[in-house]
Amino acid sequence: MKFVLAVFVLSAIFSMGARAANPEITILSTMVANFSGEGEWGFSALIETGEETILFDTGFKENTVLNNASSLKKDLSAVEKVILSHFHTDHTGGLLKLRETFRDENPQAFSKVYVGRGFFEQRYTSGGGPVYSLPGQSFSPFFTSAAEFRSTAEELGITFIVIDAPTDIAEGMTLTGPIERVHDERNVSPGFFLKENDELVADTVPESQSLGIKTDKGWILVSGCGHAGIINAAEKLKQIDDQPIHMGVGGLHLFRASVETVSWTAGKLKEFGVKKIIGAHCTGVHATHQIARALELARSDVSVGAIGTRIDKTLAIHPASIE
Numbered sequence: 001m002k003f004v005l006a007v008f009v010l011s012a013i014f015s016m017g018a019r020a021a022n023p024e025i026t027i028l029s030t031m032v033a034n035f036s037g038e039g040e041w042g043f044s045a046l047i048e049t050g051e052e053t054i055l056f057d058t059g060f061k062e063n064t065v066l067n068n069a070s071s072l073k074k075d076l077s078a079v080e081k082v083i084l085s086h087f088h089t090d091h092t093g094g095l096l097k098l099r100e101t102f103r104d105e106n107p108q109a110f111s112k113v114y115v116g117r118g119f120f121e122q123r124y125t126s127g128g129g130p131v132y133s134l135p136g137q138s139f140s141p142f143f144t145s146a147a148e149f150r151s152t153a154e155e156l157g158i159t160f161i162v163i164d165a166p167t168d169i170a171e172g173m174t175l176t177g178p179i180e181r182v183h184d185e186r187n188v189s190p191g192f193f194l195k196e197n198d199e200l201v202a203d204t205v206p207e208s209q210s211l212g213i214k215t216d217k218g219w220i221l222v223s224g225c226g227h228a229g230i231i232n233a234a235e236k237l238k239q240i241d242d243q244p245i246h247m248g249v250g251g252l253h254l255f256r257a258s259v260e261t262v263s264w265t266a267g268k269l270k271e272f273g274v275k276k277i278i279g280a281h282c283t284g285v286h287a288t289h290q291i292a293r294a295l296e297l298a299r300s301d302v303s304v305g306a307i308g309t310r311i312d313k314t315l316a317i318h319p320a321s322i323e
Contacts, residue, residue, distance in 0.1 A: 003113075004121060005141045005158070008317055011160055012187065013139060013256060014037060021049060021050055021172075021185055021280075022031055022215045022216060022313045022314070023047050023048060023049045023185070023213060023215075023220075023309040023311075024047075024048045024186060024308045024310065024311065024312055024313055025045055025046065025047050025048075025220075025222075025249060025306060025310065025312070026045065026046045026048075026072065026074060026194070026197070026308065026309065026311075027043075027044070027045050027065075027269075027280055027305050027306065027309045027320075028041070028044040028045065028055075028059065028064070028065045028068045028069055028072070028074070028307065029042040029043050029044035029058075029060065029064050029065055029068065029094070029213040029282075029307070030043055030044075030059070030280040030281050030303065030305050030306060030307060030309075032280075032283065032305065032306035032307065033306060034306055034307060034308060034320050034321050034322075035308045036071040036072070036099065036307075036308075037062075037067070037068045037071050037072070037132045037307035038062040038064055038067055038068060038306060039283075039306075040059065040061055040064050040090075041058045041072060041088070041090055041109075042056050042059040042061070042064065042093065042281065043057045043058075043059065043085075043224050043225070043250055043251050043280060043281040044056065044057045044064075044065045044091075044093055044094065044138070044281075045249065045250065046069070046074055046175030047173075047211075047213070047222075048080075049170065049171075049172075049318050051171065052078070052080070052092075052170060053076075053078045053079050053083070053132050053141045054079065054081045054082070054083065054169070054170065054173070055079045055082045055083070056083045056099075056211055056222050056224070056226045056250075057083065057085055057091040057092070058082065058084070058091065058092055058093060058094035058095045058314065059086060059090070059091075059093055059094040059096060060089060060090040060091075060093040060094075060134075060137070060139075060140060061066075061093060061094070061095040061139040061140055062093055062094050062139065062141065062159070062299040063094070063097060063139075063221045064093075064095065064236075064266060065067075065094040065098065066094065066098060066101060068307050068308075071308075072307075072308050072309075074185065074224040075099065076101075076109075076208070077102045077105045077106050077109055078106065078109075078263075079098075079102070079107045079109060079110055080106070080109060080110070080111055080112055080249065081112050081114070081169060082095065082098075082110055082113045083113075083114045083169070083209075083211055084114065084115050084119065084224075085115060085185040085208060085209055085223070085224025086116070086119070086205050086224060086227055087115075087119050087120075087123070087132070087138060087146070087205070087207065087223060088134060088205075088225065089133045089137065090134060092143040092149075093137075093139075093140035093141075093226065094140070095110065095113065095153065095155060095158070096152065096156060096266070097140075098110045099153070099156045099157065099158055100156060100260055102220055103156070103157060103262050107157075108278040110158065111157055111158055111159060112158075112159055112161060113153070113159070113160050113161065113231035114145070114160075114161050114163060114167070114169060115159055115160055115161070115162055115163070115179070115207060115209075116162070116163060116164070116175075116177055116206075116208065117162055117164035117178055117206075118176045118178060118205075118206040119146075119162065120146045120147070120150055120160075120162070121145045121146065121193045121194055121207075122145065122147075122194075122195070123146070123193065123194065123203055124192070124193045124194070124200060124235060125191075125192075125193070126191075126193060126200070128200060129144075130145055130215065130238035131144055131192065132144055132145055132146050132148070132149055132178065132227075133149075135235055138161075141303070149290070149300050150258060154240060163175060164177050164178060164305070165177045166236070166240050170175065172213060172214040172215075173211060173212070173213050173214075174211070174237075174239070174240055174241075174320040175209055175210075175211055175212075176209050176210050176211075176212065176233060176236045176237065177209055178206055178207055178209060178228075179206065179208060179209060179210065179228035179229070179236050180205070180228075180232065180234050180236070181228060181229065181232055181234050182232050182235055183229055183231050183232055183268075185226075185228075185229030185230070185231060185232060185261075185265075186225050186229075186231075186264070187225070187228070187229050187253040187254075188202075188203070188204050188205055188227050188229050188253075190202070192284075196230060199279040200317065203315030204227070204229040205225075205228070206229040208224075208225070208226075208228040209228075210222060210223045210224070210226075210228075210233040210236070212237040212240065212241075214241070214243065214314060215258060216314060217244070217275075218243045218244035218245060218246035218247075219237050219241075219243050219244065219245045219246060219247075220247045220248075220249060220311075220315075221234055221237060221245055221247070221248045222248060222250050223248065223249070223250040223252060224248050224250060224251055224281075225251040225282055226250075226251055226252045226253040226254075226282075227253060227280065228254075230248065230252045230265065230269075231252075231265060231268045233271070234248075234268070234269070234272050236249075238272065240252065240258075244272065244273030244274075245269070245272040245273055245274050246274070246275055246276065246315070247274065247275065247277065247278075247281070247311070247315065248265075248269065248276075248277045248278070248279075249277075249278045249311070250278070250280055250281060250283075250302060251277075251280060251282040251283055252265075252282070252283040252287070252304075253281055253282045254279075254282075254284050254287035255283060255284030255287060256284075257284070257287060259290070260284050261293065262287045262290045262291060263290070264265060264279055265291065266290065266294035266295060267294065268282070269291065270294065270295050270296030274295060275295075275297070275301060276301040276304075277291060277292065277301070277302050277303075277307060277317065278296070278303045278305045278309060278317060279291065279298065279302075279303070279304055280304065280305025280309070281305070283304070283305075287302050288302065288303075288304050289302070289304075300316070301317065302316065302317075303317050303319045303323060304321070306319065306320040306321035306323075307320060308320030309321070
């Protein structure tokens with residue numbers, strides 16, 4: 001009987017999937033900055049597990065993540081794995097500079113970059129001209145060609161791993177890969193186009209992916225912009241392992257959303273068991289607090305996110321701004 005019970009307990013543990021020790025997460029790129037650091041329209045988060053350090057997105061301006069990490073006394077030289085949530089420059093702009101800065105100190109620094117299938121599809125303007133960077137910016141490398149961006153990165157020693165299905169990238173960390181659009185959340189800004197049969201079609205950012213981190217309280221969902229829809233991303237994590245979505249972190253792309261859309265989003269997040277939220281980057285201050293009210297979150301469990309906002313290993317949020 002004891003043997004049967006032991007087998008049952010072990011089976012239950014393994015059925016939950018591998019789980020790393022709770023990580024520490026620090027925001028290095030978003031709009032709000034405090035005494036030190038530089039705010040921008042972009043996103044980046046440093047994830048430290050004790051075993052390795054991973055960077056999720058690389059900000060917009062090529063020096064933002066570099067400078068903010070220095071201000072916060074975060075050593076980036078150990079970062080070897082990078083996740084890019086999608087191709088937009090406000091999430092990829094710092095990659096090349098980070099690789100150039102740290103490769104002499106650590107030849108593997110910023111060398112392995114995970115992207116979703118579709119990341120290297122060529123984009124176009126409404127007039128059919130090739131484009132691959134957000135327009136009108138001179139503070140990070142500008143590319144009109146996806147192939148040029150890729151070749152420039154590879155010449156620096158960067159290897160891209162293109163994924164099209166859920167992929168474990170470290171103990172307790174799973175990338176969703178491209179997320180199915182089960183719900184029509186329409187979280188895509190207009191302006192870019194893809195070509196299908198030589199016809200321009202709206203770019204829905206098909207490569208958009210999120211990161212799931214397994215903790216002792218459920219999933220942490222890390223989102224760059226949420227172009228696939230944050231509820232679609234949460235549904236994907238639940239399919240991978242049916243654990244609660246304990247916390248959402250990053251850009252949820254609700255800054256232009258109607259009150260009704262945000263209300264629907266909040267209702268679904270409540271169903272998923274969300275207990276904490278950091279609505280940085282494109283989430284919007286109003287949307288973040290509307291969600292917090294709907295979920296009846298304590299003040300300590302919600303943040304609009306700022307440079308240096310941190311989640312510690314107990315999963316407590318440490319705000320870096322006056323909120």
